[in-house]
Amino acid sequence: MQALSWSPRFAVAVNRSCRKASSFRAFSSDSSNQSRGGLPRFFSDVLPPSKGSAVRVQGDEFWHMTKVLRLNTDDRIELFNGKGGLVKGCIESIDRTGADVVALENPKLVSTNTTQWHVFAAFGTLKGGRSDWLIEKCTELGASSVTPLLTERSPSISDNRVDRLQRVILAAAKQCQRLHEMTLNPPLKVRDLLPIVSQSKLSFIAAAEATPVLNVLTLSKQEPIGSIIVGPEGDFTETEVKLILEAGATAVGLGPHRLRVETATIALLATTMLWSDTWRSTI
Template structure:
């Protein structure tokens, strides 16, 4: 997969690939004239093309078909995690795995115990997202949102599927069967190392977030994030599959 801006989507048109994507095609994948590639725009658009020309500045790809628009499937999960203070590549790992697992977006959450995230770090994380999107062959980008203060998290009250990772809450699998799988989107909220303050937990619960437990062991931020996202993705995927089977 190669990400490209597709202003045209007609068979026979030519798309110019430059910059990082051109470098990846020619230096990493070693693609040349007449090789086939799939172009995607990050919004569900996908089209097959053939490389017609390679020069020092870019590649020309001829579209072999009209672009197909692939709609997102299942519940779109949005992750709000307080990971700004993670060190040693742990935040990189969290973002990469959220992308691979199919999260729709990730928002760094600013709390009393995690109150900042460096701007240069956000730029690096954006590059990691693009690399992971291509590696796992998803045609919808994962959006890395600007940092958000916990008290500015209005979406909780608007979502029927909003889950708050909490050490003393009922196990997540005991809560999920009671929830509807017909919702289009849901939220995951994970606190910082040291957890949310009691006041922050109260604000989230009052807004409608459902506390869920992730087992008997105390988990790191990135472990809790991936554990909860994995459980919710598998649950919603299974429910979506069962509904599709029933409709046949």
Template sequence: MRALAAARPLFSDLPSRLRSWLPPSSSSFKTFSASSSSPPSDSDLRNQSRGGLPRFFSDDLPSRKGGMVRVQGSEFWHMAKVLRLKAEDRVELFNGKGGLVEGCIQNIDKTGVDFVAQEDQKVILPQGIQWQVFAAFGTLKGGRADWLIEKCTELGASSVTPLLTERSSIISDNRVDRLERVSFAAAKQCQRLHQMVVSPAVKFNTLLDHISKSKLCLVATAEATPLLNAVQSSAKESSGLLIVGPEGDFTKKEVEMMLEAGGTAVGLGPHRLRVETATIALLATLVMWSDSQETD
């Protein structure tokens, strides 16, 4: 990914700018109990979004204290065979949609675990701008695409969509399936409660439709305004698009079409960046920027 060479380095004054962005509270979630509408304290938010208990995925969650669900498959294997948990051990279940419930293992047999809730289910709502990443990473090899998906998951991207362009025109369906598994594992590791969506690849013309419907769309490309300068004048929105081109960058025609559709070109410094590096640099900077908007 080739970046703007003529502009001053983007990150030369980044530490001082980031200090002005950092919110006074480390929490980035809102939460409420299924049985209560009272607002939680900051400590409640931190405990509920990043608890100390082992956490496992389940499509079904008990909504009330005392409710029970059965956990089977790979999550059962992880509980019983990897962590060797036993009856009465406390764990948490989440559903990838913000639902979280604390409880304990009531029974373990050869096919599954019976989980009983010790409190009502909580629903934690995502905060800040929901970034949708479109990146042309179909040609990446050697685990680089896995790394991109893993880090986007950890940083809180709402979705990642492989982008098909003139210089990156193919990605296999099997690879997308693998990337979904990578994202799921990363969500568990970082204790993220909203699972990132790995969408099927889209063609460039479809991307233009997304850009035209978005109020906030940033396109990483050469010869553009430095990112931090560009976002200072951006209006506060609930979602936004981040677009990163392939190895060798977008063609001149592709850039022109994206800007005509409503995108804003942004530069990522003076050096040529790999696709995955540009994606993570763009996302990480904007996650911190959007978090700072929540405190304004």
């Protein structure tokens, strides 16, 4: 999955006069349609620092490149590092352990999206791939981070599941052409969430029979950053809800029906992201 090393080699098909020094060109998030390219895209911790230099792709990404997509030498691809870095490259050589990819241009650095919504959801007890689905859709919708919330009715999440969710995030980022990986934070207890809520300009907690979320947003000052909070199956306890509301969160309703944790999370995230995008279009 990682590119473990880079070398200042020069491919025959690449301009030999390329500079060895790193040269990142900055693009604003609004003009960064480079994130919608049509080339196969692969993750690499390390990008070639300049046109003509190379990195070695190994592990899961190498397997996907050569065994799933069956790419070969001279095929063009894109590499991204999950931090906004993107570069077009060409597969120079392949052996049993990895592929060497030569940069066809200087890497680009795309700035992070100004819309940043942070998800706090109690999904530790979800089964049957439902937590995978939640994380995948949060990544696609553009959540800045997801934090597993530990509550009385969802007190834990296994380490093995967290490792799997990291892989889900990477796969979803590649699929939706997202250049900045979503952060999966360590699990957090409700009491540790309270300072975050109190310091946030906007925090919404999904609650039964609360004012509909669209009504609340209509009356709220538009902000590009905020938090959404969703309880576990069986919901928060009354004490937990009281603590979160007293810390400064606003209760919002998501309709007349009882929703699953993952449904409520995605419904609230999609609504707030679209609302924030409307804010961005007016500035």
